Amino acid sequence: MRPTAIVRNLIGRASGGLRRAATVVVATAALAACNVAAPGGSGAGGVRGDGAVKVALLVPYGSSRGSDTTVARSLENAARMAAADLGAGSVEIEVYPTQGTAGGASAAATRAVQAGSQVILGPLYADNAAAAGVAAAGSGIPVLSFSNNTAIAGGNVWVLGNTFENTARRLLQYAAGQGRNRVLVTHATDQAGQVAREAIQAAARGTGAQITGAVPYELSQAGIASAVPTIAEQARSSGSNAVFLTGNTAGDLPVISQLLSETGIGGEDFRYLGLTRWDIPADALQLPGLQGGYFALPDQGAIQQFRTRYSARYGGAPHPIANLAYDGMAAIGAIAARGQTVGRNTLTSRAGFAGTGGVFRLRGDGTIDRALAVAQVVNRSAQVVSPAPNSFGGAGF
Missing domain, CATH: 3.40.50.2300 (Response regulator)
Structure with a gap:
């Protein structure tokens, strides 16, 4: 399948995002290393006051x-x-x-x-x-x-x-309910990719979904291309029926979704799940590889x-x-x-x-629980297939 001009532009932008990744990695690693001291005394019990x-x-x-x-x-x-x-x-x-x-x-x-x-x-x-x-x-x-x-x-x-955990929990629970309960995770080898993988693995508990494995890739076009055969082989050998893509539209998502789909990984046999928003920018919904995939978003x-x-x-x-x-x-x-x-x-x-x-x-x-809707990419547009819950007793929580 020849990519459209829109898709080529997105992949071109992704290449720039991949080149800038080193700066993001350093910042993310520094932030992830921060720890908060446990509160002393009354802790986070609150402070009383009069008036406002x-x-x-x-x-x-x-x-x-x-x-x-x-x-x-x-x-x-x-x-x-x-x-x-x-x-x-x-x-x-x-x-x-x-x-x-x-x-x-x-x-x-x-x-x-x-x-x-x-x-x-x-x-x-x-x-x-x-x-x-x-x-x-x-x-x-x-x-x-x-x-x-x-x-x-x-x-x-x-x-x-x-948070990644909140998004992953919502998507995994919905996907499992649709029979997409064996999920292979793909992620970059940088700090952000490691955090994403760990978030998905932690979120899977209690959702009905099983993580069948995780395949890393170097955050570059060459690195992704090199990892795609391994991802494809593991998706098939593990009996996976869904693949979690952790990349974003400004970085690795356009590249990995196209290369994987060209190997037959995607579509009906291997439903894609997205950890990031696929509708920002809206042009990303044109990506052939994302058609049929699920991603989460707040109540629009x-x-x-x-x-x-x-x-x-x-x-x-x-x-x-x-x-x-x-x-x-x-x-x-x-x-x-x-x-x-x-x-x-x-x-x-x-x-x-x-x-x-x-x-x-x-x-x-x-951490936080936020109500999220699940959207599916259908005919190059996002269609909500599971609305955001309006309370914490319904589906999605």
Whole structure:
């Protein structure tokens, strides 16, 4: 099959993404190495106060990264929009710049604790969140970070970003229900690929799916091409009926999906499952190898409503992660509205909270459950085949 111009462009972009991978690997390895100290004293039990809940918003103002100011502004806007929705007197936001560094986040968290904050919302980067957690650990103040790196979750730190484990759990459970219960994992040999593989293996427990093996590949076109025969042989010899692709549309996904499909691995015999969003950019849905495959995404109606409201209020589109600030504020406000302290017990309520992309809940280990829909690529478009659950008692949880 000759690739279309769109597909060739995607593969060309992927090549650039593969060349840039070394920088990402170094950053990911550094973040994954961060650990959060266990809280002392009352731990993450929460801090009581009178009147409005005092929220310290830690965002990367003052960062040397060119894009961080834009991200910080979008996060602040979303948090303030949520506060306005909660009503006057519910929450009080104080913004603390972190400069986008661990040292800056630690200093900001320390100032927030000294100023009497009852909860910290943010910071953005995993190493920043780990540092803020350590700084606040002895105060009983929870940290709701904008990270999705589970390596820093736990103690008094939670991640609000969607995680690999959450996505993998949803897809594996759905796929097993469709008879795709023997899953081979493919992953890059870099740190991010290792994290992805481990997340899928951990998520498989209790889903009805069995991981039949994992085949690594070097993160380059040559590396992927070299690994494809091994992946194909193992998919067949292990009796697999699904293949988990951990790559993304800006990197390895266009390359591996095309090369594998050309060997007969894919389609009806070996259903592809995607750990990343396949509809960003939308052109990726044109990839021949992805046709029929499954990937997960949040409730699009809910997230679009948030984006529309944000744009009407601020005159521009929100940053893709701005909704995390809104969700964090919504959880804080829901707890405060019940007259409860924002702390471990209330944050980890089994009922969860209503968020911008559907319901979510924070787990005792610092990770997150987010309701996700499952979409299938059909005729080069994404069709939702299993809607996002609207509670934590239904399918998908």
